[in-house]
Amino acid sequence: MYFFVSFFLIFVSIIFIIMGFIFLNYNFSFLLDWEVFSINSVSISMTLYVDWMSLFFSSVVLMISSMVVLYSYDYMNSDFYKLRFLFLVILFIISMMLMIYSLNMVSILLGWDGLGLVSYCLVVYYQSGSSYSSGMLTILTNRIGDVFILVGIGWVFNFGSFHFLYYLDMKYDWLEIFVFLIILASFTKSAQIPFSSWLPAAMAAPTPVSSLVHSSTLVTAGVYLLIRFGNLLMLSFYINFFFIISVLTMFMAGLGANFDYDLKSIVAFSTLSQLGLMMSILFSGSFDLSYFHLLSHAFFKSLLFMCSGLFIHSVWDSQDIRYMGYCLDKPYTTSCFLISNFSLCGLFFLSGFYSKDLILEFFMSFNANFLKLFIYLFSISLTVCYTFRLIYYLVIKGVIFFTFRSVDEGVSSFFSLIILVVFSVIFGSFYSWLTFETPFFYFFPFLIKISVLLFMIFGIIFYLFSLSFKINNFYMFNFLGSMWYLFFLGCSFFNYNYYKFCYIYKNLIDDGWGESYMSSYSFSLISFFSLKLNYLIFNNLKYYMLMFFFIMVYFMF
Numbered sequence: 001m002y003f004f005v006s007f008f009l010i011f012v013s014i015i016f017i018i019m020g021f022i023f024l025n026y027n028f029s030f031l032l033d034w035e036v037f038s039i040n041s042v043s044i045s046m047t048l049y050v051d052w053m054s055l056f057f058s059s060v061v062l063m064i065s066s067m068v069v070l071y072s073y074d075y076m077n078s079d080f081y082k083l084r085f086l087f088l089v090i091l092f093i094i095s096m097m098l099m100i101y102s103l104n105m106v107s108i109l110l111g112w113d114g115l116g117l118v119s120y121c122l123v124v125y126y127q128s129g130s131s132y133s134s135g136m137l138t139i140l141t142n143r144i145g146d147v148f149i150l151v152g153i154g155w156v157f158n159f160g161s162f163h164f165l166y167y168l169d170m171k172y173d174w175l176e177i178f179v180f181l182i183i184l185a186s187f188t189k190s191a192q193i194p195f196s197s198w199l200p201a202a203m204a205a206p207t208p209v210s211s212l213v214h215s216s217t218l219v220t221a222g223v224y225l226l227i228r229f230g231n232l233l234m235l236s237f238y239i240n241f242f243f244i245i246s247v248l249t250m251f252m253a254g255l256g257a258n259f260d261y262d263l264k265s266i267v268a269f270s271t272l273s274q275l276g277l278m279m280s281i282l283f284s285g286s287f288d289l290s291y292f293h294l295l296s297h298a299f300f301k302s303l304l305f306m307c308s309g310l311f312i313h314s315v316w317d318s319q320d321i322r323y324m325g326y327c328l329d330k331p332y333t334t335s336c337f338l339i340s341n342f343s344l345c346g347l348f349f350l351s352g353f354y355s356k357d358l359i360l361e362f363f364m365s366f367n368a369n370f371l372k373l374f375i376y377l378f379s380i381s382l383t384v385c386y387t388f389r390l391i392y393y394l395v396i397k398g399v400i401f402f403t404f405r406s407v408d409e410g411v412s413s414f415f416s417l418i419i420l421v422v423f424s425v426i427f428g429s430f431y432s433w434l435t436f437e438t439p440f441f442y443f444f445p446f447l448i449k450i451s452v453l454l455f456m457i458f459g460i461i462f463y464l465f466s467l468s469f470k471i472n473n474f475y476m477f478n479f480l481g482s483m484w485y486l487f488f489l490g491c492s493f494f495n496y497n498y499y500k501f502c503y504i505y506k507n508l509i510d511d512g513w514g515e516s517y518m519s520s521y522s523f524s525l526i527s528f529f530s531l532k533l534n535y536l537i538f539n540n541l542k543y544y545m546l547m548f549f550f551i552m553v554y555f556m557f
Contacts, residue, residue, distance in 0.1 A: 002073040002086060002412075009066035009093070013059045020055035024435060028052075031103065047163060049103035053291065056435075057224060058100050060295050061216045063423070064302045065093050067416040071306050072208040074410035075313070085125065089212065092118045096217045100224065105153045105162045108225070112149060112189070115218050116142035122209045123202050134201040141198040145188030145222075152181040168231045179232045182225065183242060190222030190275045192249045197487040199272050200256075203264040207309030210264060214271040215302035223278045223294055230287040243283035244372075250276030251375055252484055254382030258389060258463075259481035263308050263319045266386060270344060271301060273383060280376070281359045284366055288436070293355035296428050300343035300352055303420040307337035310413065311394065321393040334395060336417045341387045343424045345456065346380075354428030356380075360452050361442040377455045384459030392463070 023029070029051035036044045069089060076082045095118060099111030116139055124135035156162055158174050167175060186192075191199040199219065203210055213219060226233060233239060250273050257269035274297050282290040310333045315324050339350070346356040363376055432439070479485065536543065 001083065002069055005086065005090065006066045006070040006073075009062045009069065013062035013066065016055050016059035016062065020052045020059060021434070023050070023055060024052035046107060047103045048101040049165065050101060052435075053227075054100050056295065057216075057291075058097060060298050061093065061096055061100070064216045064298055064420075065089070065212060067419055068208045068212045068302065068306075070412045071211070071309075071416040072206075073412045075208055075309060075413070076206065077410075085122075085206070088118055088122055088125075089209070092122070092209075092212065092217060096221070099221055103163050103165055105149070105156055105164060108164075109146065109149050109153065112185075112221065113146055115189075115221060116146065119202065119205075119213060119218050122213075123205045125206055125209070126204065128204075131204040134198075134204040137201050138198045141188055141195050144195070145185040148181045148185035148188070152178050152185070155181065164229065168229070171235060175232060176235050176237065179229065179236050180238065182229055183233070183236070183238075186222030186226045187242075187245075188222070189225075190219055190279065191272055192222075192276065192279060193245050193252065194486060194489070196249060196252070196272060196483055197489075200265045200268045200483070201487070203262070203268050207264070207305060207312065210268070211302045211305035211309070214268060214305060216298035219271060219275060220278075220294055220298070223275065223282065223290065226279075226282055227287050227291050227294075230282075233283065234285065239283055243280055246276045246279035246283060247372065247375055247379070248276075249273075250280065250379045251382070252486075254379045254386065255480045256483050257386035258382060261320050261322055263312060263321050263324070263390075264305075265319075266321070266390060267301075267304055267308055270304075270383070270386065273379065274301070274344075276379075277356070277359065281363065284363060286359075286362050289355065289359050289362055289440075292431060292435075293359060295431065296351045296355045299420055299427055300340040300350075300424040303336060303417065303424055304340040304344065306413070306417060306420070307333050307340060311337070321390065324394050325397045332414070333417070336421050337394070338391065339421055340424055341391060345384050345387050346452075349429070351424050351426070351428035354432045357452065358432075358440050358442075361444070362440075364444065364448060364451075365442055377451065380452065381455040381459035381462065384456045385463045388460055388463050 029049070032048040032050060034046045034048075036046055038044065069086065072082075072085065072089070076085055079085065092115065095111050095114030097111075098114065099108055102108040102111055119142070120135045120139035123138050124131045153162065155174065155178050156164075159167065159172075167178075188195045199214075202213065205213070236242070253269045253272035253276060257266045257273065260266050260269065274293070278290045278293055278297075281293070310330070311324060312319055314330065318324075343350040343352040346353045360377070360380065364373065368376075
């Protein structure tokens with residue numbers, strides 16, 4: 001079953017990529033309209049919007065999904081419910097396809113909501129307490145985005161059609177509110193500040209799911225939606241504010257990855273950092289570059305998660321990088337891991353280099369102030385820093401607590417990794433030369449041109465410096481490693497204050513004077529007289545004798 005699904009997804013992906021190049025070459029875009037039913041003058045129809053952008057993105061999603069399904073055949077082989085897992089992954093892919101091709105805001109909401117619901121089912125797949133809390137955090141945060149889209153659908157009633165394509169080149173006052181709602185919805189799905197806490201928590205899902213979610217489906221849905229609404233974004237007065245939020249997300253995720261010891265959480269922070277990079281360049285006005293990095297990032301991030309999953313398997317399912325090491329005894333997985341990491345850093349002529357270098361050079365020509373530019377480049381150096389931190393712990397340091405277990409890659413894992421390695425190496429150059437009408441070239445003075453390289457070298461030096469001088473400040477580690485307390489503020493903070501309020505209310509109202517004299521006073525009074533009457537009825541012989549004695553005494557005197 002796994003092999004059939006994987007082959008089918010690869011086949012459809014190849015068809016979509018060929019169609020994408022045809023549509024790009026001839027500048028085609030189709031509206032496929034299916035009228036479901038009509039009542040009187042009301043027509044209920046399903047409309048799909050097909051152009052080169054949706055075809056390319058869907059082909060990337062299907063290609064990575066096929067490799068994930070193939071990888072899952074080995075990874076989930078000992079799981080009792082592996083068929084259920086496969087069906088959940090297929091539902092996840094269908095929801096993403098519905099969102100990619102939808103033109104109607106209602107059908108976008110169906111795909112959007114389907115992603116959130118199926119992601120909850122996958123996060124709680126292992127059925128533990130931590131998985132349950134992580135799943136609730138994931139689905140409730142995504143529900144906030146669903147509410148924003150629902151309000152946006154209601155707001156679209158101002159004009160008369162749910163098709164967002166009709167409004168992209170219009171300028172109306174009400175459109176600014178609509179764009180604001182769409183941006184907030186995208187921020188929840190793509191985990192920008194202050195909705196970032198669910199992304200590392202979603203690591204409770206199986207590693208193949210994490211590979212799919214964090215590369216091309218759930219977290220990238222918000223970025224893709226904003227790319228679709230690109231022309232409308234420039235209408236918003238808050239565009240600069242959202243740009244600052246996305247840059248701070250990138251900065252915060254880079255710091256969090258440098259102070260975490262969980263392998264999957266570090267890779268999740270890496271995804272969050274790259275999402276901040278995509279969002280920031282999107283709010284700068286370059287939608288093509290954001291889309292380029294969206295696609296190139298998908299391949300090397302899914303490869304990074306797959307290699308991390310094999311490392312976790314080989315050390316008795318421990319995810320602490322301090323207990324890993326000496327992974328050179330798995331040369332194939334280690335090579336794929338290094339290629340994906342170097343592509344993430346933006347090493348020369350790998351896939352990530354072509355998109356990240358263009359983004360940084362575009363930003364340097366964007367006329368931003370010095371503080372923004374410094375935080376931007378420093379975030380890039382943090383990317384290099386946590387990448388070399390991973391390489392140091394997993395390859396160089398060599399803590400060999402778990403080397404007595406040898407789990408080798410299966411044939412399906414081998415094949416899925418090599419396909420993703422090929423795309424992680426060649427996709428950037430392939431895309432940049434075939435899709436851009438004119439190549440992007442930026443000419444700068446020498447020092448500005450090599451500033452990106454200098455900050456990358458600075459990231460390596462910064463990590464080597466931190467190895468030489470051990471920093472053991474607990475409060476700094478706790479603050480920087482906990483996403484600036486966003487997890488506490490988004491979850492425990494509200495629960496703690498709510499329970500505290502309930503406890504005060506209970507003491508003041510339920511157990512206070514109001515309870516005694518208002519709610520339970522009549523009940524206490526009735527209970528008191530009932531007890532006396534009960535005592536009188538069941539002790540009547542004694543009372544009769546006592547009354548006879550009092551009467552006799554009375555008559556005697």
